[in-house]
Amino acid sequence: MRVAFCVQNDKGVDSIIDSRFGRSPGFLVYDTQDDSTTYITNAQNLSAPQGAGIQSAQNITKQNVQAVVAHNCGPKAYQVLIQAGIEVYMTQESSVKEAIQKFTNGELEKATSSNVPGHW
Amino acid sequence: MRIAIASGKGGTGKTTVAVSLSLAIQELTKKPVTILDCDVEEPNAHIFVTLHKTQQMKATIQSCSFDAEKCIGCGKCSEACRFNAIAVVKKNPIFFSDMCHGCRGCILACPEDAITSIQREIGTVISGDVQDNPSIDLHYGLLNVGEIMAPPLIESVLAKEHTNSITIIDSPPGTSCPMVQAVRTSDYVILVTEPTAFGLHDLKIAVETVRLLQIPFSVIINREGIGDDRVHQFCQKENIEILTEIPQSRKVAVLYSKGQTAWAKEMDFTRAIQ
Numbered sequence: 086m087r088v089a090f091c092v093q094n095d096k097g098v099d100s101i102i103d104s105r106f107g108r109s110p111g112f113l114v115y116d117t118q119d120d121s122t123t124y125i126t127n128a129q130n131l132s133a134p135q136g137a138g139i140q141s142a143q144n145i146t147k148q149n150v151q152a153v154v155a156h157n158c159g160p161k162a163y164q165v166l167i168q169a170g171i172e173v174y175m176t177q178e179s180s181v182k183e184a185i186q187k188f189t190n191g192e193l194e195k196a197t198s199s200n201v202p203g204h205w
Numbered sequence: 206m207r208i209a210i211a212s213g214k215g216g217t218g219k220t221t222v223a224v225s226l227s228l229a230i231q232e233l234t235k236k237p238v239t240i241l242d243c244d245v246e247e248p249n250a251h252i253f254v255t256l257h258k259t260q261q262m263k264a265t266i267q268s269c270s271f272d273a274e275k276c277i278g279c280g281k282c283s284e285a286c287r288f289n290a291i292a293v294v295k296k297n298p299i300f301f302s303d304m305c306h307g308c309r310g311c312i313l314a315c316p317e318d319a320i321t322s323i324q325r326e327i328g329t330v331i332s333g334d335v336q337d338n339p340s341i342d343l344h345y346g347l348l349n350v351g352e353i354m355a356p357p358l359i360e361s362v363l364a365k366e367h368t369n370s371i372t373i374i375d376s377p378p379g380t381s382c383p384m385v386q387a388v389r390t391s392d393y394v395i396l397v398t399e400p401t402a403f404g405l406h407d408l409k410i411a412v413e414t415v416r417l418l419q420i421p422f423s424v425i426i427n428r429e430g431i432g433d434d435r436v437h438q439f440c441q442k443e444n445i446e447i448l449t450e451i452p453q454s455r456k457v458a459v460l461y462s463k464g465q466t467a468w469a470k471e472m473d474f475t476r477a478i479q
Contacts, residue, residue, distance in 0.1 A: 135304055136288060139301060140289045143293070161301055165294060165299055170295070
């Protein structure tokens with residue numbers, strides 16, 4: 086299973102989770118099969134005048150991931166992810182390593198809606 | 206003649222000045238005056254006058270409609286949209302109409318002609334004559350709740366201008382797109398400010414904006430007597446004319462809160478009109 090995390094930088098599993106989704110500097114895709122990580126930059130959306138969440142979500146859909154782990158997710162990003170069949174999980178952890186632990190232990194809560202309004 | 210009343214900071218008295226200046230100009234020149242309240246997110250000039258013969262007109266912008274039968278899910282529309290209003294996932298387009306600026310870029314990019322242009326309602330333009338002074342007509346825009354596209358509605362309000370009257374524009378606060386849209390085609394801008402740190406800070410930004418737009422302007426200081434003299438110092442240093450100063454007055458505030466225009470008589474616009 087491939088899971089994407091919103092991260093501040095690329096330090097593999099030692100990366101720090103960014104509190105934003107659409108304007109997160111990058112995404113770290115973690116593969117539960119072989120413990121590997123791939124970093125995807127989100128730089129093009131950091132300066133987007135609007136719709137950063139929509140485009141970030143669309144980019145994630147191209148990474149063949151089954152789940153996204155984030156601190157927060159807005160309504161438009163959530164809609165795009167759900168329509169792509171990607172599950173959204175919420176976490177409070179700041180370390181990717183600890184969030185992976187909780188995810189694989191089934192301790193993270195699956196979101197049933199966005200948890201913040203747009204432009205949060 | 207088109208005069209825009211603007212400010213950086215909100216609540217400095219744009220509407221107070223716009224309405225009272227309109228009444229004063231009409232009285233002095235005997236010419237028809239048109240008030241265009243372009244603060245479409247919170248129009249309030251109409252509160253101070255009684256309108257009759259009111260008419261309503263729906264304002265729309267261009268938007269898109271997707272034909273699921275024709276769409277092949279190629280994603281070219283999403284790539285073309287500079288407003289990030291379209292996502293294509295699992296070969297299906299997801300369109301966020303509130304983000305669409307109606308530029309038609311996606312329609313041009315679509316190889317299957319699956320996207321057509323439609324009209325989407327964003328608000329209403331309300332027009333009427335001032336009951337006790339039919340030489341003044343007022344038009345204001347009312348943006349639909351949740352709608353973010355103020356500039357096209359402002360354009361619809363501005364289109365209500367007529368050639369034989371003097372137009373006074375009540376601009377939205379701030380210096381972003383809605384304010385620029387409201388003032389850009391004006392012959393003259395009056396920036397209303399208050400003599401406080403906030404007033405000065407936002408006045409500086411507004412001055413910078415109006416200078417970029419290359420429109421002649423001057424300043425009216427409202428609530429004179431509060432704050433300090435830094436706005437005066439700034440205007441002197443920048444060689445900006447202060448048209449008039451409206452003193453802080455409980456009487457004006459009480460009349461204003463009752464929605465009465467009697468405060469217009471408390472203000473001296475003789476110099477401003479000249």
